[in-house]
Amino acid sequence: MKQEDLIFFKNKLNDRCKTDIDTLENYGHDETENLVFLPSVVLIPESTEEVSEILRYCNTHLIPVTPCGARTGLSGGALPVKGGVLLSMERFSKIISIDENNLQVTTEPGVITEVLQNAVAEKGLFYPPDPASKGSCFIGGNISENSGGPKAVKYGVTADYVLNLEVVLPSGEVIWTGANVLKNATGYNLTQLIVGSEGTLGIVTKIVLRLLPKPTKDLLMLVPFFSAEKACAAVPEIFKAGVIPSAMEFMERDAIDWTLKFVDDLSISIQPEHQAHLLIEVDGWDESVLLNDCERIAEVVADFDCDEILFAETQAQKEGLWKLRRKVGEAVKSHSVYKEEDTVVPRYELPRLLKGVKEIGNTYGFKSVCYGHAGDGNLHVNIIKGDLDERTWKEELPVAIREIFELTVQLGGTISGEHGIGWVQKEYMDIAFGKTELQLMHSIKQLFDPNTILNPGKIFPDSTENH
Amino acid sequence: MKQEDLIFFKNKLNDRCKTDIDTLENYGHDETENLVFLPSVVLIPESTEEVSEILRYCNTHLIPVTPCGARTGLSGGALPVKGGVLLSMERFSKIISIDENNLQVTTEPGVITEVLQNAVAEKGLFYPPDPASKGSCFIGGNISENSGGPKAVKYGVTADYVLNLEVVLPSGEVIWTGANVLKNATGYNLTQLIVGSEGTLGIVTKIVLRLLPKPTKDLLMLVPFFSAEKACAAVPEIFKAGVIPSAMEFMERDAIDWTLKFVDDLSISIQPEHQAHLLIEVDGWDESVLLNDCERIAEVVADFDCDEILFAETQAQKEGLWKLRRKVGEAVKSHSVYKEEDTVVPRYELPRLLKGVKEIGNTYGFKSVCYGHAGDGNLHVNIIKGDLDERTWKEELPVAIREIFELTVQLGGTISGEHGIGWVQKEYMDIAFGKTELQLMHSIKQLFDPNTILNPGKIFPDSTENH
Numbered sequence: 018m019k020q021e022d023l024i025f026f027k028n029k030l031n032d033r034c035k036t037d038i039d040t041l042e043n044y045g046h047d048e049t050e051n052l053v054f055l056p057s058v059v060l061i062p063e064s065t066e067e068v069s070e071i072l073r074y075c076n077t078h079l080i081p082v083t084p085c086g087a088r089t090g091l092s093g094g095a096l097p098v099k100g101g102v103l104l105s106m107e108r109f110s111k112i113i114s115i116d117e118n119n120l121q122v123t124t125e126p127g128v129i130t131e132v133l134q135n136a137v138a139e140k141g142l143f144y145p146p147d148p149a150s151k152g153s154c155f156i157g158g159n160i161s162e163n164s165g166g167p168k169a170v171k172y173g174v175t176a177d178y179v180l181n182l183e184v185v186l187p188s189g190e191v192i193w194t195g196a197n198v199l200k201n202a203t204g205y206n207l208t209q210l211i212v213g214s215e216g217t218l219g220i221v222t223k224i225v226l227r228l229l230p231k232p233t234k235d236l237l238m239l240v241p242f243f244s245a246e247k248a249c250a251a252v253p254e255i256f257k258a259g260v261i262p263s264a265m266e267f268m269e270r271d272a273i274d275w276t277l278k279f280v281d282d283l284s285i286s287i288q289p290e291h292q293a294h295l296l297i298e299v300d301g302w303d304e305s306v307l308l309n310d311c312e313r314i315a316e317v318v319a320d321f322d323c324d325e326i327l328f329a330e331t332q333a334q335k336e337g338l339w340k341l342r343r344k345v346g347e348a349v350k351s352h353s354v355y356k357e358e359d360t361v362v363p364r365y366e367l368p369r370l371l372k373g374v375k376e377i378g379n380t381y382g383f384k385s386v387c388y389g390h391a392g393d394g395n396l397h398v399n400i401i402k403g404d405l406d407e408r409t410w411k412e413e414l415p416v417a418i419r420e421i422f423e424l425t426v427q428l429g430g431t432i433s434g435e436h437g438i439g440w441v442q443k444e445y446m447d448i449a450f451g452k453t454e455l456q457l458m459h460s461i462k463q464l465f466d467p468n469t470i471l472n473p474g475k476i477f478p479d480s481t482e483n484h
Numbered sequence: 485m486k487q488e489d490l491i492f493f494k495n496k497l498n499d500r501c502k503t504d505i506d507t508l509e510n511y512g513h514d515e516t517e518n519l520v521f522l523p524s525v526v527l528i529p530e531s532t533e534e535v536s537e538i539l540r541y542c543n544t545h546l547i548p549v550t551p552c553g554a555r556t557g558l559s560g561g562a563l564p565v566k567g568g569v570l571l572s573m574e575r576f577s578k579i580i581s582i583d584e585n586n587l588q589v590t591t592e593p594g595v596i597t598e599v600l601q602n603a604v605a606e607k608g609l610f611y612p613p614d615p616a617s618k619g620s621c622f623i624g625g626n627i628s629e630n631s632g633g634p635k636a637v638k639y640g641v642t643a644d645y646v647l648n649l650e651v652v653l654p655s656g657e658v659i660w661t662g663a664n665v666l667k668n669a670t671g672y673n674l675t676q677l678i679v680g681s682e683g684t685l686g687i688v689t690k691i692v693l694r695l696l697p698k699p700t701k702d703l704l705m706l707v708p709f710f711s712a713e714k715a716c717a718a719v720p721e722i723f724k725a726g727v728i729p730s731a732m733e734f735m736e737r738d739a740i741d742w743t744l745k746f747v748d749d750l751s752i753s754i755q756p757e758h759q760a761h762l763l764i765e766v767d768g769w770d771e772s773v774l775l776n777d778c779e780r781i782a783e784v785v786a787d788f789d790c791d792e793i794l795f796a797e798t799q800a801q802k803e804g805l806w807k808l809r810r811k812v813g814e815a816v817k818s819h820s821v822y823k824e825e826d827t828v829v830p831r832y833e834l835p836r837l838l839k840g841v842k843e844i845g846n847t848y849g850f851k852s853v854c855y856g857h858a859g860d861g862n863l864h865v866n867i868i869k870g871d872l873d874e875r876t877w878k879e880e881l882p883v884a885i886r887e888i889f890e891l892t893v894q895l896g897g898t899i900s901g902e903h904g905i906g907w908v909q910k911e912y913m914d915i916a917f918g919k920t921e922l923q924l925m926h927s928i929k930q931l932f933d934p935n936t937i938l939n940p941g942k943i944f945p946d947s948t949e950n951h
Binding site: 116117118119120121141162163164165169170173174176177186190191192193194195196197198199200201202203204205206207209210212213214218229230233253256257258259260261302303305306309359361362363364365366390393394395426429430431432433434435436437438446449450451453454455457458460461462464465476 | 583584585586587588608629630631632636637640641643644653657658659660661662663664665666667668669670671672673674676677679680681685696697700720723724725726727728769770772773776826828829830831832833857860861862893896897898899900901902903904905913916917918920921922924925927928929931932943
């Protein structure tokens, strides 16, 4: 970056323009593997106007801009892979208004998802999407990646709650994508074009979300299975029985084992013969209805060779079980170098996906730990490096991952359910989409961002980008 | 249209290429006012390949193509305003498969919505969106306009059920927009870009929808109010009390009166002092829960000056009340020449919208009959010609409508909730969106359809189209 560019930014933002090496290193990574890319400068704007000025300048001077939230992403969406400006939205940390009359909240993107959830919960309202990182991730990042989480199975993903967005385009122009309404048949859906676009089309500066009344009751059960495939096979049968759980999480044996070691304050004992667990929650307003639901679920899983069900009896036990589930990712990460794939298929295809992943692992000689949101057919496949040599890891793994994704697509699924494509999955996009679809998407990118300044190097395979 | 074009189509489609005047007139209108535009030819393809060949030919020869479904639309989306080809999707009438394991249905676009609903209901499954025209409209048309209906308040609109679409682009290329999964963070959301695009970006030839388990119980109540504004004011309070009804319909006095005359087999008596009614449904699996919900609703509405609530006690009574609601549009239409506006605001703003509409009516001297989906803040404003002279109707009404829409947008809403913009609302698009947003949308149109052959003259104000 040229000296004059730095001077421009420094003059605009003073100490919110940072170039010291500690800051650059700190902002050079997210939670994706061990990847680090240094930006030339970290800018921390605090108003839409500042974002607009920065983008206008960078667009004119062809400076790459990578936006970031809390940098908890798992696909490298926030990595400044082309250097330039790292634009941190951390100062956009205000919940602007909670509208109890219309069940809506207007917020800035740099609010931590759980902080937002708690703020609306205080008014009896409910913002359901709850990615595992909800205690640290930003709502703006959730919108960029279209995050899910356990509750998606009943309540849907981030996209399903976004009504309207204020977005700064690469030109510096500011738009609102929609209106603050539950139904909208007015022109093209710019809102949903921005959601999940991973910061490649514009910078979100204000967000209007719809809310629900907050259910007052929930019940949680942990079901152990003697076979992981049978655990998966039980999942669609629960829905067919007419129950829509508010969470339906799958954990393979190793996922729980490793996490139990990692979280030392949990007093849950797992039997060695249990190969997998389903963590199932139901929620609502009426305890007798929920008990009924639990009974129906228990009847269904009994046909799939499960062992005795653990019902969480206290709030502490519920929190313990959820902590166990939420910490799986971290536990796997601390165990070994790994690579996480965010596969998603129609839920009935889960057993076939799981079986296929293990077979591919056997062929290529890697071990995987699988867990995730079984109710959505969303399986996180954690491929463990363990003692694989560097050559195999670097050269053969991508071939194996390609096979996993091809299987996913064959089963009617796709290559990311909730983590996004970002930097690490982009070379697999040709598996999910044909040339025409990819070219359409890339043309949309060029339309919004003709100079390719915004989060360059993401989503599209290099071959498309250089097209 | 040139003779050689007609010969090409005739050779391709034989008797599914029609040019007789009766057919042209028949396909020259939808349900929008009394508008008729004659196409040069009506083509009735029956395969994706045929649609592709037709589009490729028309794209090369710059022939306008207006797709149509069942022509029940209310914004003129299916009117062939530029002549050319009227492409009827009526032969795409097959439900391809109902996937009970994954709660999905794959269908062609020319299936009547209610036929689809009944087919999945036979398997205990539920496709909720239920526009008033569900007995005649096509699911493909619902996707083009992002249709809603009474159940949207609890279950969402058409967009919320669309997982994946096969679409023929104007170039003749065929794409799939997504995958058959509940969560998708893989590239830009082409699916939601097509939904609600009113046939201007591509022709939908296959549709994958998600389904729900079908609730087994419902209760229906009709609540009379002495004031229409108070009826509207009661609406948000019901949600705030923690109840999400499966329908929450508002009908002004005249709407019911006119419909009662129109539907002669209903034995419902409406008191002269009742100014408006709310028709409220709750659904679920447990009757005691629903009775509880009804009690809470009754407690809430009691504070808004309502009269005695009618609970539907038999299935016949329920059907009668729903028939009453569904026939309102038709009844108004048979009463007088009218113009329908599909306003939508955050639901708490409904009383202000209603009051404003009446005030604008007083200023310009027109009467309006209002009804609609109060739970979504979606109010259908039917402006009645009555004995207004032609000049007032033609020249002053657009000014009044502009005021109504400006009010809608001031209240946080927009100019169409579920009918689309189509032909009749396009000159109001500048109220809902600024120049930059409109230009972005128009650039997306150009990207998909560089020769502007597909449903030309729709959505965009003439000034944008000619930009």
